[in-house]
Every structure is written in structure tokens, then in C-alpha cells.
Amino acid sequence: MGLFELLKKFSEASGVPGFEHNVANLIQDELKNYVDFMYTDQLGNLITVKGSGGKSILIAAHMDEVGLIVKHIDEKGFIRFAKLGGVADHVLLSSRVVIHTSKGPLYGVIGCKPIHLMREDERKQLVPYDKMFIDIGAKSLEEAKNFGVKVGDPISLDKNLIQLKNNLVCGKAFDDRVGCTILVEVLKRSKPKNKVYGVFTVQEEVGLRGATVSAYSINPNLGIAVDTTTSADHPEVAEHESPVKLGLGPAILVADGRRDSLGGGLISNLKLRNMLVDLAEKLRIPYQIEVMEGGTTDATAIQLTQKGIPACVISIPTRYVHSFSEVLNLDDVENLIKLLIAFVEQEKIEI
Ligand SMILES: [Zn+2]
Missing domain, CATH: 2.40.30.40 (Peptidase M42, domain 2)
Structure with missing residues (x-):
């Protein structure tokens, strides 16, 4: 199944916070021959494990939609x-x-x-x-x-996914079924030299609840959330208000949080962020650097668990986030998959 078909399948499935089981079933089906094992925890997070040795890397994508x-x-x-x-x-x-x-x-x-x-x-x-x-x-x-x-x-x-021009697609729940699509593809295609926990979380949209408990139980060496970010590269929004653009590559996050103060969010671990940037440079994968006001992701919960976990976010620039007709560019999706595969296939991760 191609990237478009997989995103379409996940986007058109239903799974509002607390009711993500339809999405979990689809993901389980996709991954049954590609991961070492998987299980569902008490809150409903689908936790998949692939590879061994090296560092333990938690990659989170949330299954719920608004x-x-x-x-x-x-x-x-x-x-x-x-x-x-x-x-x-x-x-x-x-x-x-x-x-x-x-x-x-x-x-x-x-x-x-x-x-x-x-x-x-x-x-x-x-x-x-x-x-x-x-x-x-x-x-x-x-x-x-x-x-x-x-x-x-x-x-x-009730919204079907449709294709727009220039490899753009439009549909509901890209936040964060595109993250689920990316994580599924990374688990399918990669040969990790580290222990990868692909965690499909629940209840992100109502307060990062699934990530909070799964990160605590896994206690990884580092965590990356894969999500969407607002890209308002369209009329009625000034460029400085929303500098991230569709098609220029995934956005590596520096900091996010509340609009007034960046409180309640994440300041990405500097080492981990630089590692992702260096890797993108080395592989000539386009990327954008982002400071995001007005929201946060599962990485915020991951960083604050146990003794503190180095965490970062990489996002797919998305127009009209939290509407039911979100728009993104599939080139950005493919580029993020490539970057994450390269990341988990690294021999030595110093963190
Ligand atoms: Zn999200």
C-alpha cells in the first residue's frame, strides 16, 4: 500500500479522544509482520517494539483526532x-x-x-x-x-481524503494520523540498530494523557513526537506569524507552548535537535526550524517523565489544523520518514 492509500485509510477512520480503538486495530493490522512485538496498555496506547541494542528510542504519534x-x-x-x-x-x-x-x-x-x-x-x-x-x-x-x-x-x-494539485492532500484528522502513517512506515521500512518503541498514543488532544503513562512505563533514553504543525502560508496570515511552509520539509521544533509565554510546552533537547539537523543536512533532506506558539505535543509529556527524558518534535506543516479539511504536502511526509529511518539506523547515538 502506498503512502497516499495508507494516509487515506487512517484519515478516514474514526477515533476521537478515548475512543481510538478503530485506529489501533488498523495499525495493528499494518504492523503485525513488521515489529518484534506489540501490546496495548491500560489506557489504550498501542506500543510496538522493533530492534535491539543501542539506545531505547520512543517515537510517539497520537491516534486521536479532535x-x-x-x-x-x-x-x-x-x-x-x-x-x-x-x-x-x-x-x-x-x-x-x-x-x-x-x-x-x-x-x-x-x-x-x-x-x-x-x-x-x-x-x-x-x-x-x-x-x-x-x-x-x-x-x-x-x-x-x-x-x-x-x-x-x-x-x-464524515470527510473523505481528496487530492489537490502539487502533491497536496486534504482531509480530516491529519493531526495526527499523518504521524501514525509516518511511524508505521518507519517501523516497516527500517532496520533499527537501536531499540525502537513505536508508540501510538491516545487522548493527546485532551491533555497528552496517553504519552504521559506510556513514556513513564517505557522510560526510554530519548523521545521524539511526530505530529502536525500549523502552516498558515496562505492569505490573511502574515508570514512572520506562521513562518513554516508546506513543501519545504518537516519542521524540527526548538520550542512550543502557550501563545503568551511558551509555558506548558517543550524546549527541545539541544543535543537531540542538533543531531536531527545534522542528519538532515548530511542526507540532504529538506527541513525547517520552528518556534511554535499556541500548542504543544506528546513530547512535552515525554520530557517530564521519570528523571527527565531528552525529547524533540518533528512535524508535518499543515494548513487549517483542527478543521476537518486539513491540507499537507506528501513530499514532507516522505522526507520525515527518510529522516526517522536514518535516525533509528544510526550505529551510535550519543545522548
Ligand atoms: Zn496533534
Whole structure:
């Protein structure tokens, strides 16, 4: 299966935080003949192990995607929802969703008051998510219950992956199914000279929960998170606000965290970061250096476990992150796979 097909398969699968098992099953299927062994921990992280000797390297990619969860069903069978992860309200409206019920998947659409009925001042404002609801076509609460909907059912967005020009693709959940795709390819193609823990984590979008426990139990020599990063190389964003661009290579992170202070994030281990940069230079793999305001990754949890673990992040530049139509360049994906393979195949890693 090619890179495009694999990303398509992972992107179109559903797995909002806490409900990642569909994605875990697909990854398990892909890797069963390529790793030494794998297991699932108490939180649902899928931990795969390949190679021995050298250093123990944890590479993390999170399986969860931002999504929604059923909060309330009203007398007429309309559904109110809570958010799982950082989703902007404006990307939700009119979206088609899938509610994952115990009786199977159920389609719905996110509705709100139509423009015709909005007052003049309402028309100028964004509709907040608590003024939206999901319509599954039910006539009553009773009927909705019969269809299988319950409070607590996870809800994912219904979006197919499509191809744009110049090797760009557009789809949902690239954050972080592209990381999962990359990690699967690295585990398939590499002959590591180190012990590689390929960890497919859960619940990253609600606070790095899977990485926190898996890194603690593995206690590796070093950790790398593979994720997406915001690339706003498009209209309405100044270049200095978002310097990372699509197609110029994976982004090696210097620091990330909250917008005001870079608090709560990661300052990449200098040695590890330089090692990745030197390797990219040596192999002539394009890369970008990044300082990212307004978010963080699993590497933040990894660095703070046990006695402290050297950690770094390498990301795929992605437009419209946390919308349901994210856009990335497959050349960046291939380049990151190459860089990570070379990294785990190194004879000697000094850290
Ligand atoms: Zn992510």
C-alpha cells in the first residue's frame, strides 16, 4: 500500500479522544509482520517494539483526532454535543457527522437557525457551538434512543481524503494520523540498530494523557513526537506569524507552548535537535526550524517523565489544523520518514 492509500485509510477512520480503538486495530493490522512485538496498555496506547541494542528510542504519534461527544438528546430527538479537543466553532456548522452508537454508526448533520430567521445583528456573528445541534432524522427522543444514540457516544466528522494539485492532500484528522502513517512506515521500512518503541498514543488532544503513562512505563533514553504543525502560508496570515511552509520539509521544533509565554510546552533537547539537523543536512533532506506558539505535543509529556527524558518534535506543516479539511504536502511526509529511518539506523547515538 502506498503512502497516499495508507494516509487515506487512517484519515478516514474514526477515533476521537478515548475512543481510538478503530485506529489501533488498523495499525495493528499494518504492523503485525513488521515489529518484534506489540501490546496495548491500560489506557489504550498501542506500543510496538522493533530492534535491539543501542539506545531505547520512543517515537510517539497520537491516534486521536479532535471531535465531539453526545451530551443531551431532547424530546424531539435533536442532539446537543460537547467538544473533545480544540475545535473552533465556525468549522462545525453544516458538517456531516457520524455518531458511533452501540448499534453501529449513525449519520447526522450539524444544524443551527437558518440565515433567513436571524436578526440583523445575529447574521454578523459567528454561531457558537452551544447554539448548534445534531439532526439524525429522528422524530422523538424515543426514536433516537431506538436508533441507538446514548449520552456519551463519540462523534466524528464524515470527510473523505481528496487530492489537490502539487502533491497536496486534504482531509480530516491529519493531526495526527499523518504521524501514525509516518511511524508505521518507519517501523516497516527500517532496520533499527537501536531499540525502537513505536508508540501510538491516545487522548493527546485532551491533555497528552496517553504519552504521559506510556513514556513513564517505557522510560526510554530519548523521545521524539511526530505530529502536525500549523502552516498558515496562505492569505490573511502574515508570514512572520506562521513562518513554516508546506513543501519545504518537516519542521524540527526548538520550542512550543502557550501563545503568551511558551509555558506548558517543550524546549527541545539541544543535543537531540542538533543531531536531527545534522542528519538532515548530511542526507540532504529538506527541513525547517520552528518556534511554535499556541500548542504543544506528546513530547512535552515525554520530557517530564521519570528523571527527565531528552525529547524533540518533528512535524508535518499543515494548513487549517483542527478543521476537518486539513491540507499537507506528501513530499514532507516522505522526507520525515527518510529522516526517522536514518535516525533509528544510526550505529551510535550519543545522548
Ligand atoms: Zn496533534
